[in-house]
Amino acid sequence: MIRFKSDKEDKPILDYSNLTFIRKLTRKMRDPKTKFDTKEFINRGEDYLFNYTNKNVGSVDEKRRKFLKSLIFGIAAAAVVGVIPGLKVLVPPTVTVTSGFPKSLLVDSSGNPIKASQIPVNSPFIVIFEYPMTGEPNFLINLGDSSGKPVEIPSTIVEVPQTGKTYTFPGGVGPNKSIVAYSAICQHLGCTPPYIHFYPPQYVGPSQLTASEPDQLTAAALLAAKQAKVPALIHCDCHGSTYDPYHGGSVLTGPTVRPLPAVVLEWDSSTDYLYAIGAVGVAAYPNGSNGVPTNNPNEDLSSSFGSPVGDKTTVQETENPFSS
Ligand code: FES
Numbered sequence: 001m002i003r004f005k006s007d008k009e010d011k012p013i014l015d016y017s018n019l020t021f022i023r024k025l026t027r028k029m030r031d032p033k034t035k036f037d038t039k040e041f042i043n044r045g046e047d048y049l050f051n052y053t054n055k056n057v058g059s060v061d062e063k064r065r066k067f068l069k070s071l072i073f074g075i076a077a078a079a080v081v082g083v084i085p086g087l088k089v090l091v092p093p094t095v096t097v098t099s100g101f102p103k104s105l106l107v108d109s110s111g112n113p114i115k116a117s118q119i120p121v122n123s124p125f126i127v128i129f130e131y132p133m134t135g136e137p138n139f140l141i142n143l144g145d146s147s148g149k150p151v152e153i154p155s156t157i158v159e160v161p162q163t164g165k166t167y168t169f170p171g172g173v174g175p176n177k178s179i180v181a182y183s184a185i186c187q188h189l190g191c192t193p194p195y196i197h198f199y200p201p202q203y204v205g206p207s208q209l210t211a212s213e214p215d216q217l218t219a220a221a222l223l224a225a226k227q228a229k230v231p232a233l234i235h236c237d238c239h240g241s242t243y244d245p246y247h248g249g250s251v252l253t254g255p256t257v258r259p260l261p262a263v264v265l266e267w268d269s270s271t272d273y274l275y276a277i278g279a280v281g282v283a284a285y286p287n288g289s290n291g292v293p294t295n296n297p298n299e300d301l302s303s304s305f306g307s308p309v310g311d312k313t314t315v316q317e318t319e320n321p322f323s324s
Contacts, residue, residue: 021057021064028056101132101278103266104313106140114315115272116174121150122200122232126193126318128184131263131276134307137184137192138263138276139234140315141245143172146201146231150176151246158248160282162257167280169248173267174274181265181276182234182249187258191238194321198245201231203322216240224252234260249281258282276313 029036034056037048049068050060060068106114106129119127121144128137143151153172160166172178186196199208199217204225208217216237224242225233233252234243241256243249249260261281265274 021067025053025057101264101276102308102311104131104276104309104311106274106276106315107312109314109316111312111314113271113273116179116267116274117272119174119179121148121178122202124198124200124203124322125320126184126197127315128193128318129181129276129313129315130309131181131313132279132308134309138181139184139193139198139245140181141179141198142174143178143180143232143245144201148201150174150178152177153180153246156248156250158250158259158281160258161251161254162282169262169280170264173265175267175269175272179265179267179274180245180249181263182243182245182260183263183279183281186236186238186241186256187260187282188236188239188241188254188256191236194319195238196234196236196241197321199233199235204231204233218242218253220253228252 028034036052046068050065053064053068054060108114119140119142121142123142127140129140130136131138143153145151151172154177155171156169157166158169172180184193184196186192203211204217204222206222209219209222217233217235218240220240221233221235221242225231228244228247230244230246230252232245234245234249235241236243236256239255241254242252243256243260244252249262251257251259259281261279263276264278264280266277267274
C-alpha cells in the first residue's frame with residue numbers, strides 16, 4: 001500500500017484494487033486507440049475523466065469517483081504522480097524558464113505601443129491581451145492600494161497547492177513596478193472573462209456580497225483577502241476560485257489547486273513600452289505534440305492549439321463588470 005504523510009496523519013492513498021485500477025487507466029490513456037484527450041479534460045474537467053474511465057476501464061461508482069477526484073484535485077496527486085509517470089497527464093508541469101517564448105510588444109487597437117505610465121491604477125475594466133498563442137487571454141493590471149496609489153509588486157515565491165512545488169514570480173514592472181500580467185483562464189475548470197475578473201479595492205468589501213452586479217464575490221474570498229492583507233483580488237465567479245494578484249497570482253481560495261500562470265513582462269524605461277517575454281507557473285499550454293503537458297514553449301507553439309501571436313499583441317479593454 002502506498003501512503004502519504006500530511007501534517008498530522010499518515011493515510012493510505014492507494015490500496016491494491018486502486019493500484020490495479022490506476023495501472024489499467026494509465027495504460028488506456030497512453031494507448032493511441034483510446035488516447036486521453038487532455039484538451040477535453042481541461043475544457044470539461046472531471047466529467048470528461050469520469051466518462052472516459054467509464055467507457056475504457058469500467059464503471060465509476062461513488063467510491064471510485066471519490067478516488068479519482070482526490071487523485072486530480074487533492075494532495076494525493078503529488079504522491080501518486082511520482083509513482084506512476086503516466087498520471088503526469090493530469091498534473092501539468094511547472095514552467096520556470098522563459099526561453100523559447102516570443103517577445104511581443106503590447107499595442108492598442110490602432111497598433112500604437114501601450115505606454116506603461118498611462119495604464120490606469122485599479123481599473124475595474126477587464127483589460128486583456130493574447131499571449132503567447134492566439135485565443136489565450138491574459139489580464140494586464142496596474143495594481144494599487146486602497147487609496148489608488150500604485151503598489152510596487154516584489155518578486156514572490158509562489159506555491160502550487162496541487163503539487164507542493166514552488167516557482168518564482170519576478171514581480172511588477174513599469175515606472176512604479178506595479179504592472180503585472182496573469183493568465184485570464186481560471187485554473188479550476190477554465191472559465192474566462194467576464195466570469196473571471198479583477199476586483200479592484202473599491203469592490204472588495206462586505207457591501208459587495210449584496211451588490212446586484214457582480215454578485216458572486218464570496219465571503220470566503222473576502223476573508224482570504226483580509227487574512228492575506230491584500231486590498232484587491234482576481235476572482236472567478238464560476239465556482240469561487242480566488243487569486244492574489246499582489247503575490248504572483250497565488251491561490252487564496254479553491255476550488256482551484258493551481259495559481260494563475262504569470263506572463264513575464266519587460267518594461268523599456270526609455271520608451272515606456274511594455275513587452276511580453278515569457279511565462280512562469282503551471283503550464284498554460286498543456287497540449288504538446290504528444291498530448292502530454294510540456295514546459296517547452298517551442299513545442300507548444302508548433303502544436304495545433306493556436307497560432308503564435310508574433311512580435312505584437314493587442315491590448316483590449318473588454319468590459320467593466322461593475323455597475324459604475
Ligand atoms: S472555473 Fe471553477 S472557479 Fe473558475
